[in-house]
Amino acid sequence: ELTGFEYTLNYYIIKDINAPLLYITLTRGAHLLTAMDEHLEDSHPSIKSMVLEHRKDKGPMRIRMRHLPESKIKEIEDILFSTERPVQQRFYEGRGINFRTGDIELWPTEYYLCGGHGLTGIFVNEKAETTLPGLYAAGDVSLVARGHLSGAFVFGEIAAEEATAFAQKHRVKEIKLKEVEQLKKDLAQRMEQKNGEVSIEEFEYKVRRLISDYVTPPKNAYKLNMALWWMDRFQKEIREKVRVRHIHDLFKMLEVENIILCAKLSATASLERQESRWGFWHYRADFPKKDDQNWLKHIMLKQETPGEIKVTYRPIIKR
Known part of the structure; x- marks a missing residue:
């Protein structure tokens, strides 16, 4: 999650x-x-x-x-x-x-998503465990809010120790070769996009520009819904219109694909949180006040199937 x-x-x-x-x-x-x-x-x-x-x-x-x-x-x-x-x-x-x-x-700078310097990332507990058994996270990809370098060191060590203990208790599962073959097939198909009408550099520029237009604050429902519409479109067009000349273009394509997904996740969470919080970082012009009564909680995101983002809530733990 x-x-x-x-x-x-x-x-x-x-x-x-x-x-x-x-x-x-x-x-x-x-x-x-x-x-x-x-x-x-x-x-x-x-x-x-x-x-x-x-x-x-x-x-x-x-x-x-x-x-x-x-x-x-x-x-x-x-x-x-x-x-x-x-x-x-x-x-x-x-x-x-x-x-x-x-x-x-x-x-x-451009707006971005970060755990170490912000409040965004993979949900982890005090053992650096994610909600996926056997997967541990630390540093900027994990939600160790504003942990910066010291947080990365601490949770990096915790993750290493916990992952080692987990590996010692569990046998390595057999690799699902069918999934591996499907991934190889997908990458091979992308390498065939040599006649695409748009370079990956041009495509990335447009993706970033539209993210800046619609996902970043000041936010409102119209902008965020437009962001979701564009990200859905980009997810299709990157496979239909982008030109892949060599392996470097393929790597760049995969990076841009992840940028699109992150923007979609951000727009989804921003649309869900119908209040303003954290100063300008999440300012909703259509909900300009902070609302602790209804929104003092975590918004959790999970992708169960490609293209479908499930939204749930998790309470704030007070100790």
């Missing part, structure tokens, strides 16, 4: 590259500014506060380091360009950004 798919999260990070920056720069004296050069909280601002400033038309936010001593800037560069994300050095050089003279723009 899955849960939390109505929690559509976005972050506020470096424009055009998905890479961290705030905790490395602000903790070493960098300034956080609005487009109007207004100073925001420099120590550790919340993502929500930055998004709110952006929505007040004060964006883009910027990181400024030109006032820092050379030794401190070099310290920041050493972390960013080695330990954290080496590709950032090439990115900044390509943009002509020098920390000593220029600012770094921050912008809202």
